[in-house]
Amino acid sequence: MQKEKIIVTGAGGQIGQVLLQELSNRYGMDAVIATDIRPVPNWGGRFVTLNVLDRIGLENLVEEQGTTQIYHLAAILSASGEKDPLMTWQVNMDGLLNILDTARTRGIDRVFYPSSIAVFGAGIDLQQAGQDVPLIPATVYGITKAAGENWGYYYYHRYGLDVRSLRYPGIIGYQSPPGGGTTDYAVDIFHYAARREPYTCFLAADSRLPMIYMDDAIRATLDLMAAPKEQIRVRTSYNLSGMDFDPQELAAAIQEFVPDFKVRYEPDFRQAIAASWPQRIDDTNARQDWGWAPAYSLRSMTKDMLDHLGSTISSGQPIH
Numbered sequence: 001m002q003k004e005k006i007i008v009t010g011a012g013g014q015i016g017q018v019l020l021q022e023l024s025n026r027y028g029m030d031a032v033i034a035t036d037i038r039p040v041p042n043w044g045g046r047f048v049t050l051n052v053l054d055r056i057g058l059e060n061l062v063e064e065q066g067t068t069q070i071y072h073l074a075a076i077l078s079a080s081g082e083k084d085p086l087m088t089w090q091v092n093m094d095g096l097l098n099i100l101d102t103a104r105t106r107g108i109d110r111v112f113y114p115s116s117i118a119v120f121g122a123g124i125d126l127q128q129a130g131q132d133v134p135l136i137p138a139t140v141y142g143i144t145k146a147a148g149e150n151w152g153y154y155y156y157h158r159y160g161l162d163v164r165s166l167r168y169p170g171i172i173g174y175q176s177p178p179g180g181g182t183t184d185y186a187v188d189i190f191h192y193a194a195r196r197e198p199y200t201c202f203l204a205a206d207s208r209l210p211m212i213y214m215d216d217a218i219r220a221t222l223d224l225m226a227a228p229k230e231q232i233r234v235r236t237s238y239n240l241s242g243m244d245f246d247p248q249e250l251a252a253a254i255q256e257f258v259p260d261f262k263v264r265y266e267p268d269f270r271q272a273i274a275a276s277w278p279q280r281i282d283d284t285n286a287r288q289d290w291g292w293a294p295a296y297s298l299r300s301m302t303k304d305m306l307d308h309l310g311s312t313i314s315s316g317q318p319i320h
C-alpha cells in the first residue's frame, strides 16, 4: 500500500484541529503536515507556516514531502467575508487555484475541498435544497464556494485530478472555536450553557438551518476521501446533512439538561445571510454513492456537547 503524505491547509481552524487528530489516528502522525498562517493549538506533529496565496512555498512543500493528498481547508468564512469581499475572493479563489494547479502539476492523488450550504440562495425552494439546483448565493463566501466547486469539476474532467468535495452545513463541536461563520451561534450557545450564563443569539428564534455534529462531519470527510473513485459520481460537491433546527429548538434541547438556561434573541447582519440559506438539504446522493448516514441527532449531540464542555469546566481548564 502506498504511504500517504497529507497536507492540511487552514489546519488551525475549527475543522482543521479535529481533522488533524483523526488523520493522524488513521495514517500515523508522520503522515500529516499541518499548515496555516497561525499556529495550530494542541498539535504535536509537523507544522509549517504556509499562506495558501504563496504558490512557490506551496509547491516547495508539496515536492519536498512527496505529498499524496491535500485537504484544503483555508478560507475566509461567510460572516467575516462580508467585511472585505475582494480580499475574501482573493484568499478563497486564488488559494484554491494554487492548490488545484499545484496538485495537477505535482501529481497529487486526491484533493479535498470543503464547500458549504452558502452556495445556495435565490431561485430555489429553501425548505429543502436539492443536489443539482441553480446556485445564486447572497454572500461573497457563497460565490467563492460555488465557483470553487466548478473549478474542482473542471480539474477532474479536464485533467483527471481526483478532487472530492462536501457542502458542509453548520458544524458544531466542542473541540475548537468557530471561525466567523453564520452558524457560529450553535457552538457559542453551548459554552454559555455549560457556564450557566444566559446567551444572546445573533439569529432569530425561528431561523432554521441545516447542521451537523463535528464527529459526523469528520467521518463523512474521511469516508468520502477513502471511497473507491468510481463511487464518486458527484464531481461538483455533495450535499451533506446531519440534522436541522432553529435557535429556539436548540435552546429547548439544552434546557432539557440545563433547565434554567436562558436565551435572548438580538438578530444582527448575520440573520439576512441565514435567511438566504436553505432550511434543510437533501443528501440522497451522498447516502447512495458512498453510504453516508449521520450518527447524531439534536438530542444526542446536545448531550455529548454538554458532557464534554461540563467536564472541561469542572476540571478547571479554561474554555473560550
Ligand SMILES: NC(=O)c1ccc[n+]([C@@H]2O[C@H](COP(=O)([O-])OP(=O)(O)OC[C@H]3O[C@@H](n4cnc5c(N)ncnc54)[C@H](O)[C@@H]3O)[C@@H](O)[C@H]2O)c1
Residues within 6 Å of the ligand: 009, 010, 011, 012, 013, 014, 015, 016, 035, 036, 037, 038, 050, 051, 052, 053, 072, 073, 074, 075, 076, 077, 091, 095, 114, 115, 116, 117, 167, 168, 169, 170, 171, 172, 177, 178, 179, 180, 181, 183
Ligand atoms: N465550520 C463550518 O461550519 C463550515 C461550514 C461549511 C464549510 N466550511 C469550510 O470548511 C473549511 C474550514 O472551516 P473552519 O470552520 O475550520 O474555518 P476557520 O475559519 O475556523 O479556519 C480557517 C483557517 O484558515 C486559515 N487561513 C485563513 N487565510 C489563510 C491563508 N491565506 N493561508 C492559509 N491559511 C489561511 C485561518 O488562519 C484559519 O485557521 C473552510 O473552507 C470553510 O469554508 C466550514
